[in-house]
Amino acid sequence: MYLLNLYNCLTTYLVLGALLFAFGIYGLVSRRTIIGMLISSELVLAAASMNFMAFNRFTAPDPAIGQIFTLFIMAIAAAEAAIAVSIVIAVYRNYKSIDTEDIVDLQG
Amino acid sequence: MQSAICQSAAGMSFFSAQGFVGLIFLVTIGLIIAGAFVATTSTRLVRCISGLAVCFTGVAGAYYFLLAPFVAMMQMLIYVGAVSILIAFAIMMATPEEGDTPGKKITRFSGPLGFAVSAMAFAALSLLAATTDWQVFAREGSGDMHHIGMVLLTSHSMVFELVSIVLLVAIMGALVIARRGRD
Structure with a gap:
């Protein structure tokens, strides 16, 4: 059965990465709260990691490089999440809201 | 293929x-x-x-x-x-x-438009992934934890140190931003 051999195909992982990327873009565009957009950006980063790991497994000459790059992506994502959460808390303290429509002081 | x-x-x-x-x-x-x-x-x-x-x-x-x-x-x-x-x-x-809470004026079209954009991106990337003839190189190295540690601390040690500095600066910046405004 072809369906049971999906885990041996590069295309499966690439399509999964594209799916995660599409979900992340949809969430980034359609969300109205900052935390929802942060969650969607984490999905986009996971899509990038998935692509690196897939090419690392199937085509790359040295199978350690992709894993190391994925570890670096995880570190950067952790730093990004920490800063984004602190910004969310600062915004909520000043505006009592995390809605992106309410943070419009310069709109007049 | x-x-x-x-x-x-x-x-x-x-x-x-x-x-x-x-x-x-x-x-x-x-x-x-x-x-x-x-x-x-x-x-x-x-x-x-x-x-x-x-x-x-x-x-x-x-x-x-x-x-x-x-x-x-x-x-x-x-x-x-x-x-x-x-x-x-x-x-x-x-x-x-x-x-x-849904229902403000600006975000009325963002849901369908975002769905269209993400669907187009997914279709294009999937088509590209399925139709490209990827070139496979010969493997060198095993890719287990020992190999990862060796590569991480020899040829990628500079990036390793830079990532630790980035994490330090990010955590200190997060503390400063979250602290500001509190008496």
Whole structure:
């Protein structure tokens, strides 16, 4: 059965990465709260990691490089999440809201 | 086209050991898709972050299928254990009671337009992934934890140190930003 051999195909992982990327873009565009957009950006980063790991497994000459790059992506994502959460808390303290429509002081 | 990328599956039974592994991978794919769907479409932020944790668990399973158990473990540790919990704390500290209230004027078209954009991106990337003839190189090195440690501390040691500095600066900046405005 072809369906049971999906885990041996590069295309499966690439399509999964594209799916995660599409979900992340949809969430980034359609969300109205900052935390929802942060969650969607984490999905986009996971899509990038998935692509690196897939090419690392199937085509790359040295199978350690992709894993190391994925570890670096995880570190950067952790730093990004920490800063984004602190910004969310600062915004909520000043505006009592995390809605992106309410943070419009310069709109007049 | 997929002779080297995708090994053939002649005579694989549903009840053999290989078939069971394939079944577990289908469950993993289901976890990823269901988690991402809940994380992007739910109206309550608590459900969003739960869906994100489920999705990251599925991604860790996919890493395990990609012969990288160390990265799968790090995925569970960092994403599911740290990042999701951090965002859950942010939701608990900084969310008004009513949650995500829909129905303002500017965001009326953002849902369908965002769906169209993401669907086009998904279709284009999937078509590109399925039709490209990827070039396969000969393997050198095993890719296990010993090999990763050797490469990480020899040829990638500069990036390793830079990432530690970035993490330090990020945590100090997060503390400063979250502290500002409090008496």
